[in-house]
Amino acid sequence: MNELVFFINNVIIAGSVTGSIYAIGAIGVTLIFSIMRFAHFAHADMMTFGAFMVLLLTTLFPAAGASIGVPTALVMLPLAMLLTATLAVGIDKAFYKPLRVHGVKPIVLVIGSLGVTLMLQGLIRLFSGTGGQSLYVDDRKEIFRLALPFEGARAPIVITEPQLYLFVITLVAVVALHVFLNRSRLGKAMRAMSDNPELAQASGINTNTIVAVTWVIAGGLAAIAGTLLSLDVTFKPDLSFFLLLPIFAAAIVGGVGHPYGAIAGGFVVGFAETLAVFNWNVLLRPFRDSLPTWLELPSNLAFVGTEYKIVVPFFILVAILVWRPTGLFKGKVIQ
Amino acid sequence: MSNSTETRDPTYTPRDATPARRFPVREVVLFGALMAAILAVYALMGAAYSTRMLVEAACYAILALGLTIQWGYAGQFNAGVMGFVALGGFCAMLFSVPVNNAFWGTELPGELGRVLLYGVAATFLVVGASRLDRLGVPRKLRTLITVVLALVLYLVIISQLREVTSQIQSQAGFVGGFGLPAWVGWIVGGALAGGVGYFIGHVCLGLRSDYLAIATLGIAEIIKAFLKNSDWLTRGTATVSPLPWPTPGPAELGFTLSRAIYLSITAMVIAVIFFLLHRAYHAPWGRMIRAIRDNEVSAAAMGKDINKRRLEIFVLGCILMGLGGGMLGTFNSLFDPQGYLPLNHTFLVLVMVILGGPGNNLGTIFGAVAVYIIWIMSEPLALFVMELIVSFGEGTFGWDAPNNMDSRALQARVLVIGMLITLVLRFAPKGLLPEKIAHHG
Numbered sequence: 101m102n103e104l105v106f107f108i109n110n111v112i113i114a115g116s117v118t119g120s121i122y123a124i125g126a127i128g129v130t131l132i133f134s135i136m137r138f139a140h141f142a143h144a145d146m147m148t149f150g151a152f153m154v155l156l157l158t159t160l161f162p163a164a165g166a167s168i169g170v171p172t173a174l175v176m177l178p179l180a181m182l183l184t185a186t187l188a189v190g191i192d193k194a195f196y197k198p199l200r201v202h203g204v205k206p207i208v209l210v211i212g213s214l215g216v217t218l219m220l221q222g223l224i225r226l227f228s229g230t231g232g233q234s235l236y237v238d239d240r241k242e243i244f245r246l247a248l249p250f251e252g253a254r255a256p257i258v259i260t261e262p263q264l265y266l267f268v269i270t271l272v273a274v275v276a277l278h279v280f281l282n283r284s285r286l287g288k289a290m291r292a293m294s295d296n297p298e299l300a301q302a303s304g305i306n307t308n309t310i311v312a313v314t315w316v317i318a319g320g321l322a323a324i325a326g327t328l329l330s331l332d333v334t335f336k337p338d339l340s341f342f343l344l345l346p347i348f349a350a351a352i353v354g355g356v357g358h359p360y361g362a363i364a365g366g367f368v369v370g371f372a373e374t375l376a377v378f379n380w381n382v383l384l385r386p387f388r389d390s391l392p393t394w395l396e397l398p399s400n401l402a403f404v405g406t407e408y409k410i411v412v413p414f415f416i417l418v419a420i421l422v423w424r425p426t427g428l429f430k431g432k433v434i435q
Numbered sequence: 436m437s438n439s440t441e442t443r444d445p446t447y448t449p450r451d452a453t454p455a456r457r458f459p460v461r462e463v464v465l466f467g468a469l470m471a472a473i474l475a476v477y478a479l480m481g482a483a484y485s486t487r488m489l490v491e492a493a494c495y496a497i498l499a500l501g502l503t504i505q506w507g508y509a510g511q512f513n514a515g516v517m518g519f520v521a522l523g524g525f526c527a528m529l530f531s532v533p534v535n536n537a538f539w540g541t542e543l544p545g546e547l548g549r550v551l552l553y554g555v556a557a558t559f560l561v562v563g564a565s566r567l568d569r570l571g572v573p574r575k576l577r578t579l580i581t582v583v584l585a586l587v588l589y590l591v592i593i594s595q596l597r598e599v600t601s602q603i604q605s606q607a608g609f610v611g612g613f614g615l616p617a618w619v620g621w622i623v624g625g626a627l628a629g630g631v632g633y634f635i636g637h638v639c640l641g642l643r644s645d646y647l648a649i650a651t652l653g654i655a656e657i658i659k660a661f662l663k664n665s666d667w668l669t670r671g672t673a674t675v676s677p678l679p680w681p682t683p684g685p686a687e688l689g690f691t692l693s694r695a696i697y698l699s700i701t702a703m704v705i706a707v708i709f710f711l712l713h714r715a716y717h718a719p720w721g722r723m724i725r726a727i728r729d730n731e732v733s734a735a736a737m738g739k740d741i742n743k744r745r746l747e748i749f750v751l752g753c754i755l756m757g758l759g760g761g762m763l764g765t766f767n768s769l770f771d772p773q774g775y776l777p778l779n780h781t782f783l784v785l786v787m788v789i790l791g792g793p794g795n796n797l798g799t800i801f802g803a804v805a806v807y808i809i810w811i812m813s814e815p816l817a818l819f820v821m822e823l824i825v826s827f828g829e830g831t832f833g834w835d836a837p838n839n840m841d842s843r844a845l846q847a848r849v850l851v852i853g854m855l856i857t858l859v860l861r862f863a864p865k866g867l868l869p870e871k872i873a874h875h876g
Contacts, residue, residue: 139645141514141652195857204864207512207644211785212860214514218782218853225846341777345653352646380590398594403586407664414653421638421646 103382105248105255115374116367117263117332118346120270123366124325125343126350127277127359128318134294134357135314136200138209142191143322144340144347145220146184150323151330151339152224153180155235162237173235174265177327181320188319189312191216217340225337232334235327262331269324274363277317281359286313294357342410346373349413353420355427364428373412376403462797465867469805476808483690488811489804490694490766493701496803497759498780499787500708500796505752507794507870508721509745510728511640514648517780518655519753521772522631523624523760525662525669528612528770530620531679535611543607546599550592557588600667609670617681621761628757629750631658636749641742647749655781662772669772676769701762705800708755712796724748782852783810789859791866798868813851817844 125147132140157176158164165172199212242261281287286309293300293310301307329339350369354361381401404411420427477485498516505511538544564584567577603610613619635654639647662669669675682696715721727734727741735741760780764770783806791802821844859866 139649141648195861198861202864204860205510205644207510207648208860208864210645210648211512211789212857214782214785215853215856215860218778218849218856220853222846222848222850222853226843226850230842230846341656345649345656348649352649398598400594400597401590403590403593405664408657408660410653410656410660414650414657417650417653418638421642421650425642 102255103386105257106382107378109255109258111371111374111378113257113259113263115371117266117370118373119367119370120266121325121329121343121366122346122350122370123363124270124273124321124328125347126354126362126366128321128325129347129351130354130357130359130362131290131314132318133351135290135311136196136209138206138213139348140318141210141213141344142216142220143318144343145217145224146188146319146322147326147329147343148224148337148340149187149220149326150180150184150319151235151326151335152228152337153183153323154327154330155228155233155335158235158237171236171261171265171331173237173327173331177324180327181323184323185316185319188315188322192311192315221337221340228335228337230337232336234334235330260332262328266328266332269328273321273324277359280317286310290314345410345417346370346413349417349420352417353427355429358427358429361427361429368428369413369416372416373409376412377406377409378402462868465801469801469808472805472808476812483694486691486694486698488808490698490701491763491811492804492807493698493705494759494763494766495784495787495807496705496800497701497708497762498756498784499791499799499803500705500712501752501755501759502784502788503791503793503796503799504712504755505749506788507792507799508716508724508728509748510644511745511749511752512644512648513651513749513752514781515651515653515655516756516784517775517777518651518658519628519632519756520760520763520780521655521658521662521775522628523621523757523762524764524770524775525772526624526627526757527617527620527761527764528669528675528678529610530613530615530623531617531765532612532614532675533679534614535607535609538603538607538609538611541606543599543603547603550595550599553595554592557592561585561588600665603667609667609675617679617761617765621758621765624761625754625758628760629754632750632753633746636746640745640749655777659772659775662775669770672771672773674769674771678765678768678770680765680768697766701766704758704762709796709800716796778849778852782856783807786852786855786859789856789866790863792868792870793866794870795866795868798866798870801868802866810848813848814845817847820844821847 125143128146129140129143132138132143154173154176157179158172161176162172165175168175195212195216196209199209244259244261244264245256246259247256279287281291289300289305290310290313292303293305293307297307300310326339329343330336346369347366350365351362352365353368354363354365379400379402381399384401473485473489476488480488498520501519502513502516505513561581561584564581565577567580568574572580631654635647635650639650663671665671666673680693680697682700683693685693687693688696723734723739724744726737727739727744731741784803787802787806788799789802790806791800792798818841821840825840
């Protein structure tokens with residue numbers, strides 16, 4: 101029974117946590133792709149930027165959350181989302197729009213976004229230093245231990261406060277996005293533009309507004325993902341580097357330009373990562389006595405060591421590009 | 436009919452229409468300025484330091500030539516130059532470092548060989564299982580068998596490998612080298628980088644160009660993670676040094692002279708690459724590559740095998756990156772997997788290429804040397820500016836600066852590189868020495 105609890109803690113909970121974060125990130129990437137048709141490499145740094153804004157605001161007003169009983173960082177999140185959205189729109193105006201107007205190939209926009217990545221990284225490191233910092237400035241991170249009502253289950257299921265918030269906020273964000281895309285006028289216009297930009301423009305949709313709205317949504321979601329990830333672990337300026345590949349893998353697995361696919365892709369990549377680094381020997385331990393004697397199991401039965409975690413999204417990416425380049429749900433524009 | 440034969444120039448022969456010869460003002464001015472900058476660095480920093488800078492710049496020029504083939508000739512964007520450079524550096528280390536008798540004298544090489552043979556056998560088994568449907572096994576069952584077999588065999592092999600490698604690590608430290616001349620390592624490094632490039636290109640080149648950027652970014656991080664964590668092969672974070680040079684080292688000839696000899700070798704390599712690329716660019720092959728870059732559809736309509744040509748050029752670029760990485764690694768005389776940074780080995784090379792002129796070999800070499808000088812000189816400059824800001828802040832507002840200002844000043848260079856990339860793309864997308872497009876007409 102303890103083994104099962106171990107499995108739940110290390111795979112189900114950890115996988116859902118990473119999966120949610122990848123999913124929120126991948127939605128942003130996929131939305132930007134479907135409207136502007138390029139892979140936005142600076143997305144992970146917008147996440148870091150959002151988390152950094154939360155860190156700054158929390159350090160400035162450390163006691164703001166105590167009065168309503170939530171961590172200060174969460175109180176500051178909406179403000180950080182606003183700031184990150186503004187930044188995203190500003191970056192687009194300053195760097196991407198001139199290139200777009202010039203009519204360059206999408207790959208030049210990709211290189212431009214790499215330049216933006218470096219600029220954001222440089223700025224964040226310049227102001228925050230290179231070390232890690234906790235977003236819990238004045239509050240304490242609550243850890244819940246749920247004991248299971250079974251015989252022999254001594255180890256509890258461990259879940260932390262930021263993880264609970266993460267699940268709730270992910271759910272809210274996904275539902276809100278769904279409603280926005282399907283019910284609101286702007287959301288419908290966005291979908292129209294993603295399907296066929298020329299037709300959308302010809303039918304009177306203001307494409308500039310749609311582009312701006314896309315950046316606002318992507319920036320806001322990036323701030324959420326970055327903040328929740330930093331709440332769960334710590335804030336580090338080089339956070340973005342370990343996020344970029346899994347997020348792109350998630351977006352491509354789900355089918356590029358397909359927001360619901362991105363959510364599924366995020367969880368696929370997140371669970372694949374945790375399953376790959378999980379030591380399967382733990383689950384086999386209860387059956388040790390019933391195994392034949394010639395079968396001597398090594399103590400480490402993980403597929404990859406934790407240090408090679410980045411291999412997992414990469415191989416998912418390669419596999420999907422080889423067998424199903426359109427993604428699980430049919431995405432668009434491959435050529 | 437007769438009219439047209441009269442107007443036709445009888446001396447005309449069909450050839451690649453190179454632009455009419457003119458005096459290359461821009462080239463002369465830019466290279467003159469570069470020369471002046473190099474002389475200034477020599478006067479300021481001394482001969483040994485400046486020669487080192489030049490050798491490193493020359494190695495970067497090889498990397499930049501590799502990238503200019505991919506990006507300039509063919510429009511493929513490689514965001515993982517670092518990985519190929521690291522592979523080259525690793526091969527240079529593996530082939531040139533002296534033989535480790537604590538490893539080869541024991542039964543460990545046999546053990547390692549046995550596990551590797553098992554690995555090969557397992558691969559054959561899995562491939563065989565994936566062909567089971569030809570024997571009449573239903574396809575779904577075949578897929579299931581293949582996947583389960585692959586997972587189980589993989590676990591068996593990897594756990595045996597873990598055992599052997601940890602034994603190597605505890606008994607012999609690391610595998611050691613082969614004790615061969617460094618240039619063997621450079622060539623193998625180029626070949627290995629080309630092989631990895633082939634794999635990536637094979638997967639991605641038929642798809643949107645963004646996918647290549649994502650995949651190369653990923654493979655670079657994977658190569659780095661592998662080299663960093665395989666202590667049995669590379670000593671990981673403990674680093675390997677010194678790597679023997681193919682030329683007399685500083686201990687025999689002093690710093691300046693030995694570095695100058697190394698510089699002449701790198702210059703020779705660049706000259707050979709430059710000559711070959713120049714010929715290839717003006718050959719029918721080069722025209723075909725540019726035709727594919729500029730208009731894929733019509734090139735395909737002319738019967739060109741687009742994906743094959745693309746793969747060719749991508750692999751060629753990767754080979755050059757591996758070669759340059761090997762030369763750089765040997766020159767530094769240190770193999771440190773953690774020293775490979777995306778900023779230094781990917782984005783710096785990118786800036787060199789897009790600033791110098793993608794698709795123009797001369798421009799690329801100019802960009803490589805110029806940007807490297809700026810990069811090296813920016814370090815003391817950044818520290819100086821930061822010091823100035825800190826002392827100004829302390830004097831005027833009584834601001835007590837955090838103590839890690841030095842590392843932050845170096846981070847400011849990240850910002851500058853990023854800004855440079857976006858500005859060049861915006862205002863000088865063809866670089867300082869643009870590619871000369873031949874016009875027929």
